Amino acid sequence: MNATLGGFTLPGEAGHDAFTLAMARKWGADVIRDSDGTSLSDEILNSGHGVYSTLCLVREDNDWAKNNPARLQQNFLMSAPVTAPGAEVVIDLLAGFSPDQFVVNDWDGVREFWQVFDRTTGVEVPSDDWDMVDGGRVVVRGVTPWHRYTVNFLVTRIWEEISMYNHVTNDWGDREHLRAVEPRYPEVQERLLQALEDWCVAHPHTTVVRFTSLFYNFAWFWGDNPRLPHIYGDWGSYDFTVSPLALRQFAATTGLRITSEDFVNAGRYTSTHNQPSRVYRAWMSFVGDFVLELGRKCVEVVHRYGKGAFVFYDDSWIGLEPYSGRFTEFGFDGLIKAVFSGYEARLCAGADVPTHELRLHPYLFPVDLQGRPTFSPGGDPVKDASRYWVNVRRALLRAKIDRIGLGGYLSLVEPFADFQDYIGQVADEHRLIRSLHAAGGPQMAPTRVAILTAWGALRTWTCSGHMHEHPELILTQVLESLSGLPFEVTFLDFDQIETHGVPDDVDVLVNAGLAGSAWSGGDNWRRSEVVTAITAWVAAGGGLVGVGQPSATDRSTQYFQLAAVLGVDQDIGDRECLNRRSFALVDHPVIDGVDGADLPLQRGVFLTCDDSDVFAAIGGTPVGVASRFAEGRSVYLSGHTHGPAAARRLDNAIRWAGRAGPADHRTSNPLTEVAYYPASRTFLVVNDSQEEQVTEVRAPDGVVASVRLPAGGMTALKL
């Protein structure tokens, strides 16, 4: 491998040809891509680089989409609850929702699919008691005065969400609003495949079609209220795969009954963070089958034209599911993931596909996803890039990523010479890491970790979406720490545990999240076979790490169903008059070299026995507890917010619970980390902080070296 060239995808921009090619040289780019809103000139296309072309099939032919409103994508919405002032209530269906995005579908399936609910009681209103009236309203008769009523109804979407976001973010004013067509209609499928054929013919320079992504966007409901401009967004929910056609096909194919309420869930929709229902999982499979069937045809077309087919695993990714077990059947040549964090890099790296590529941040837009300046006044793109790269790089030490790249308007970079230099350094660092992986992977710890959630393997290395969207999710923070630790990590669901017990290749089971969430598992903890299997497995020598409200559900004497194993349980307010054991803080291997100072108060947690070791507490409430249970061990942590000390504490906790010794290779300074590549006899030492750091690098036979690393720096030490 060339150490100064390759593995880098650069976003080219027509009209800035010389700058594009200069940056390609500076960053060692072997591929040039276009982006949403940019195009490539002939000069770039003929520059000898590989060429990625972005293509979002469902929004490619906007004229046809506009002329065929009945072929646009749809979804269910729940109207805002209206309190009935008398025996009749009139509900304005779209009140609060963006009229730029949604139009009520009043032509197909109103009686078949819509549902009206008394939300005070949760009881459905008989279909005879309500009617559509003019102006997108529903009138409900014979209601109970002062109860609240809602309508679940179908809407067509007249603005595709990524188009909407890019448009609003970049002030595209009079540019056309793109619409997404529903590919389940045979005529739409035919048009998409034909368009793809035509496109391939028309784009001979393109070496790789970069699908963005396939057919269905994640759910994103916009509002028309300046105080509530976005109503609902979930990177993993399948709300946008609904249409009368899909609903009818689902019933016919599966024999299962699915209703609007299965999607609406009393206004909670099908958020990934909540435990999925069985019928919703069936719907996801049904959608996955369709996306695979049509997606595979698209890949075949691309391959027929001698081009590669990569897919961007964000935006319209719903139904792709790289961890469904069927992902290879698409035949994609590469998977591209937009990353801010280490866990997203692991998500990409772990997928079964020939090429793994990361699209780094910052995106070359004037502002970032949260509206803060990047390449506009007040922005500091080097600082942003360095922060993200340091996050991502520690994951790359553990798992191989083949390519990195950027996206957006390259011309925005022109005034930022420091940014140009920094990306060159990032590209070089990536190529070095990649070469060490190619020569033979890093040494891993002997402890194998499994994360238990309601989703299991399907949501490998993600809780859905980027960390900044939901930094409060404990499991996301745990995954971020794990992404740079030397453990093999797998993901399990409750069915697997119930059917087969804890797999033989697991040493430590992790359950992390708040009560009721898909991540801790919610009602799954009422399955006593699961509780029994894990208890028996720990008793026989297994390790358990519980974070936040592990195994929590309100049942019988306990709130943490694994309280006996964890040595702690939680009073959620119904044990006011039960006293709590006092304890003394003890030192413990879990806080070796770190402490428990950043563990949060999880109100009401108490010790269930005398023999647990409390190594961290707030007031009289334990926040860090280590316990032995028969032959096994457990560690309870009240929470986890990723950071150098927290990551090391998690590392310690897993090693202690798994009865492993201390780490083979470790830095003395927790702000730095080390990975060892035995085949290359090379240590990579990274500085995860934005200040200079000095650290010793320790191996089993002593200190290897003492190194000084600049802010965010990396160095290789060869034995």
Next chain:
Amino acid sequence: MNATLGGFTLPGEAGHDAFTLAMARKWGADVIRDSDGTSLSDEILNSGHGVYSTLCLVREDNDWAKNNPARLQQNFLMSAPVTAPGAEVVIDLLAGFSPDQFVVNDWDGVREFWQVFDRTTGVEVPSDDWDMVDGGRVVVRGVTPWHRYTVNFLVTRIWEEISMYNHVTNDWGDREHLRAVEPRYPEVQERLLQALEDWCVAHPHTTVVRFTSLFYNFAWFWGDNPRLPHIYGDWGSYDFTVSPLALRQFAATTGLRITSEDFVNAGRYTSTHNQPSRVYRAWMSFVGDFVLELGRKCVEVVHRYGKGAFVFYDDSWIGLEPYSGRFTEFGFDGLIKAVFSGYEARLCAGADVPTHELRLHPYLFPVDLQGRPTFSPGGDPVKDASRYWVNVRRALLRAKIDRIGLGGYLSLVEPFADFQDYIGQVADEHRLIRSLHAAGGPQMAPTRVAILTAWGALRTWTCSGHMHEHPELILTQVLESLSGLPFEVTFLDFDQIETHGVPDDVDVLVNAGLAGSAWSGGDNWRRSEVVTAITAWVAAGGGLVGVGQPSATDRSTQYFQLAAVLGVDQDIGDRECLNRRSFALVDHPVIDGVDGADLPLQRGVFLTCDDSDVFAAIGGTPVGVASRFAEGRSVYLSGHTHGPAAARRLDNAIRWAGRAGPADHRTSNPLTEVAYYPASRTFLVVNDSQEEQVTEVRAPDGVVASVRLPAGGMTALKL
């Protein structure tokens, strides 16, 4: 009324006769009492004062009690959960419980009343699968390995809890452990009544028998583990009224089935803070009937001897229930309540009984209830007394209390001349307040408040126990503020609302507490008739004040079932992906003269509509919200911790929700308060703080006066 004499009960102590009589003069005492552990000498008995004699009938004849172990009081316990390591599990019933307090009752009702549970599943183990074995153990066979098992079993108590507490607190070493007999046995009843007769004959000087209290103590389980010396304690729970005889009588009398698990509740017992079950309420009535029947006979005996009968409403008070509606049937001449707080004074003042008496704190013991020094080195009894008196006095401004007094060892006071002086001042202040009530009560605000809880009137002016035991209870804090505010306050339960709607004499309904508690109402909020009735009532002009998690239960689209009225709801973690309305803070009459700075974060609270006014917030989360709903109004407060500013904010909130104008009489300084007695044309102005304060006193027609009050002081202004 004499301004320097009367209304004061002094605890005399034999051997300190001259000091007793000196203090009686100094404090204007008209009554001298004995206390647990003290006696009165002939000199004191013949001093011309009234004489109260404490009497706790159930623990009076300890020899008989020791010789009749089958006639002692009993209760259910749940053994500590034991994880089964195999197909059989052996459970040590009393593991962790105090062997000084409990003995397993293995002679009566084992098969009839005990229950064994698989606490992993919550399912009862068939009676055939378990047996008592030697050493107070139960063996359970055919269990599921790694499940947790418990036994609900009956114990006899061999140490009455107040005897135990006084003994341990005062280091009584070899003094006898008193035992409480079960008065349901006819022979025990006969003995008690005869003993009372004999006692009355033997105590001619006694003018008032002060029952301490009647028959059953509140629940208090002691442990034998130094890390868990008290396992469970609840001032209002009826756990100690259980016995085989009572259980059989209940079934025969009511026809209802009640089981050990109805008392054990998976280890939560019958804590007052949890919503009571219907069968438990039936049990309470059944116990109340018995206590009334026997208690009335006791009062009759006392009256037959020409003595008064007062009852101390603490300790063995279970079954007395001054707010059951039947309290007057006992025929008591007085009710005595131990008080630390204003709400406890209101509890006493509101009971229907001729004489209302408060026993102030500190108790004349070396240490207080929490083990801190009072009359021992390091103690500051004046500081304690002043703090408690200031709390209590503001309630006395609003409701008449006839008498105050102290308890314990008077001799402990001897070295504290400042304390002797301070109590003299307290006695004078009380006599002045009492005289103003006697001439005509204080002017009240026009707004009438009702507190809605699962208990309703039965738990008037209390959440069970003293504030320092559970300062985290929102409703206790609300009651403490209300105790000194000029509102009429009543207490409602959900049956009343469901059956009759909100009563006509209510202007503002208050619901305050955490989700799931008896105070917010728990599952009662699933009764849609209640939600409808309150919604309709507010719409028609009623006022609602919700504090903490008002109307919270997880149902349908909402967590706060009155979300539409309150303008806020709460995301308990299942709405991660639903966005929240932004808002701007506004000024509002609710925070007139105060602010919302001390309102706590109640995570996940969000606005449900655009028209609510947020007057306090933490980050983006509203903590204080005022809303209009049709003709009515509501105020949401995220919590409440009593204090001068919080009390005033609650005052404002109630007035605003009730559409009343500002207060007629108010001080400019919230650390002071004023009450106006129209019949006497007198203002009482109190300083609630421990520093000197200056304040203006305002009346509708302007400023009445500007006054300077010493720390904790009080002054009367006559127009």
